[in-house]
Amino acid sequence: MxxxxxxxxxxxxxxxxxxxxxxxxxxxxxxxxxxxxxxxxxxxxxxxxxxxxxxxxxxxxxxxxxxxxxxxxxxxxxxxNPVFDALAGVGAVPPLQGSSGNPILALLPGSRKQEIRAGLPALLEASRILTSHQPGLETWISCQRDNLIPEIDGLLEDHPQARVHVGDARALQARARLAIVCSGTATLETAWHGVPMVVAYPANELQRSVYRLLAVAPYFSLINLFAGTKLVPELLFEPGDGAAIARLASPLLDDHRAGELTEELKRIRAEKFHPxxxxxxxxxxxxxxxxxxxx
Incomplete structure (x- = not known):
């Protein structure tokens, strides 16, 4: 310079x-x-x-x-937000190889190794609880890059119910019955497709206390900030506490509640998600x- x-x-x-x-x-x-x-x-x-x-x-x-x-x-x-430029400009939703056609629970644990290590075990536990109550529900994990596969595979030994999709997350987001999303722009991408979701981010007690002390926004998830209200459940969860996530997600498997939320997400997209x-x-x-x- x-x-x-x-x-x-x-x-x-x-x-x-x-x-x-x-x-x-x-x-x-x-x-x-x-x-x-x-x-x-x-x-x-x-x-x-x-x-x-x-x-x-x-x-x-x-x-x-x-x-x-x-x-x-x-x-x-x-x-x-440039994410809407990207969403509006992409072509057809890619196929989901290996899907049986059953309803899908999509887990989006983030794109960084640290996020995956801290958050995915709880998301998998939530998946185990939810699928035990709804046996036809398939669990799919979004893995955005090949180098994250070992990180995810290392956590799947006790969770045979889960499968991994590598690549474009839209293959899951566009087909999911319900999503559990680790915050970030993935919440906006999931909302774009009208998918009911829980936004969950791992944080220990100290981190949660610091957040409550310092945060100036009423919500931490982008979709709720766009909506200006707590449209979807959000949770800063203790790492490993999948039961807390499952408790928030379970009501969204109800067809009536899910339908209402999908309509609200579509309204938000029409009003605020502009490229x-x-x-x-x-x-x-x-x-x-x-x-x-x-x-």
Whole structure:
């Protein structure tokens, strides 16, 4: 940046590096756009001011973040979530090889090894409980990458009821009767398909206490934040406590309750899940570029 300064620096998420990089750029007089601002409301709300100070404009992807960041920065734009660009642009849902056609319980334990180690055992225990009460229910685990297969297979010895789908999670999400999702954008992807779900994330007592103390948002799951209400059950669970997850998931196997939730998810999709985030972000980036070129 010193030898050949860019016309603008655009940083995306990842505050560990990008706050420092953006701060240096601003000191050098380089305009900065922060796109997909970190979800500090969930884990470090005290960093909001620091993020605001390092950028000329902030582009946020969640509706409520606009007001949150605008309290400390005059130029904040909600551009929408790029996950909807991806969902709207994909083709046909891929096949689910090996499915018998029975109702599917989809387990989406996340895409990181640490998440899988901490959360999947409880999700599998919840699956065992749920399938014991509904024998025709098939359990499928979403494995997004080949290198995660050993991590998942190592946890399946006591759970012969579970099968693994490697690859595009839509193969499960589009066909599931019920999903248990480990938070993140997977909740929005699952909601896109209208699938009833429980959002469950592993957290020990200390982590839960810290979250309750620091969090500024009323919910931790993205789908509930989009809905503005507790639309789907969510739980920060003690690692290994599958029974707690099963208790929340069991009512969603009722056809009437599941149907109501599916209709609500479809309504939220129609009202709030709009593609176009990337286009809107590009427009704001160009606008800032033009302002500084005029100067």
């Amino acid at each position: 010193l030898q050949d300064p860019p016309d603008q620096l655009v940083v995306i998420d990842y505050p560990g590096l990008h706050i420092h990089l953006a701060t240096i750029a601003r000191r050098l007089g380089i305009p900065v756009t922060y796109y997909i601002c970190p979800q500090v409301w969930a884990w470090a709300p005290w960093r909001i001011r620091r993020i605001a100070a390092c950028a000329d404009q902030l582009l946020v992807v969640l509706p409520f973040e606009e007001g949150l960041y605008r309290s400390v920065h005059p130029r904040v734009h909600h551009v929408g 176009g985030a990337s286009q809107k972000a590009a427009q704001q980036i160009i606008a800032l570029l033009e302002e500084h070129s005029i100067r």
